[in-house]
Amino acid sequence: MGARIVALGLIDPEVRITRALTHAGSALLGAESGAPGVRISITPSPSEIADFQGVLIDFSSDAGAAHAAALARASRCALLVGTTGLSEQTLAALRETAAVCPVLIAPNTSLGVAVASKIVFELARALGPGFECSIVEAHHSRKKDAPSGTALRLARAVRSAGHELRDDQVVSMRGGDVIGEHTVRFAGPGEYVELTHRATTRDLFAMGAIRAAKWLSAQRPGWYTIEDTLGIAS
Numbered sequence: 001m002g003a004r005i006v007a008l009g010l011i012d013p014e015v016r017i018t019r020a021l022t023h024a025g026s027a028l029l030g031a032e033s034g035a036p037g038v039r040i041s042i043t044p045s046p047s048e049i050a051d052f053q054g055v056l057i058d059f060s061s062d063a064g065a066a067h068a069a070a071l072a073r074a075s076r077c078a079l080l081v082g083t084t085g086l087s088e089q090t091l092a093a094l095r096e097t098a099a100v101c102p103v104l105i106a107p108n109t110s111l112g113v114a115v116a117s118k119i120v121f122e123l124a125r126a127l128g129p130g131f132e133c134s135i136v137e138a139h140h141s142r143k144k145d146a147p148s149g150t151a152l153r154l155a156r157a158v159r160s161a162g163h164e165l166r167d168d169q170v171v172s173m174r175g176g177d178v179i180g181e182h183t184v185r186f187a188g189p190g191e192y193v194e195l196t197h198r199a200t201t202r203d204l205f206a207m208g209a210i211r212a213a214k215w216l217s218a219q220r221p222g223w224y225t226i227e228d229t230l231g232i233a234s
Helices: 002-010 062-075 088-097 111-130 149-160 203-216 226-230
Strands: 020-022 040-042 055-058 078-081 102-105 132-139 170-174 181-188 191-198 222-224
Touching: 002 020, 002 203, 055 062, 055 203, 062 078, 062 088, 078 088, 078 203, 088 102, 102 203, 102 226, 111 149, 111 181, 111 191, 111 203, 111 226, 132 149, 149 170, 149 181, 203 226
Parallel strands: 020 040, 055 078, 078 102, 102 222, 132 170
Antiparallel strands: 132 181, 181 191
16 A cells, blocks of 8 residues: 555655655565655654654554554644554544544545445435345455454444444455455345445555545644545535
8 A cells, every 4th residue: 555655646746755664574674665765664753753744644553553643643743544453542542643633544545435435324314224234345365354444434334324233244255356345235125225335456545545635634633534535424
């Protein structure tokens, strides 16, 4: 994701890549990032980034997201977290950061998923309890968290509409090189309604992250979602 954000950011006239960061054990340390004059370096300590201005984008791990929150607090910069499977402890650190920085949590930066989440909310509210809901998601075999952050997000949309959705009706499949596929089904007497989102390239997540980062750079401190960037928050 970092490599694709750099590559796509370079062709966006509104974006300037100033740093490319990774963990201490990475084989990429010292390599060219692709941005002119920017080599991949170790993620700094909070005291070393106090002068940073702009948007910090994190696609790493639970521990990496927690460290990104500390970096954002130190510099008062905006923070976009695309990492999934965040612990309650890290989420608490991010909420603390949102008191002083604009923070956007995006388990999926896809425009299509954001709109699908809104549609799922409306379907759940309109169809009511006479339709049973299920969510099936599929990803590549290397994905660690299950259910995916996007599946959990869709489940929240269903439940926030007052619709019942049991945990065992959110099903995960792992295998091959599937980028990401999510299907929400509402099954009722004699009919069912099904909504599916399929990712066909990982670039869509990088493009979505760049679009969201540009929006976030102009916001006040607070807690934001991808839906906020599109003006479609429930």
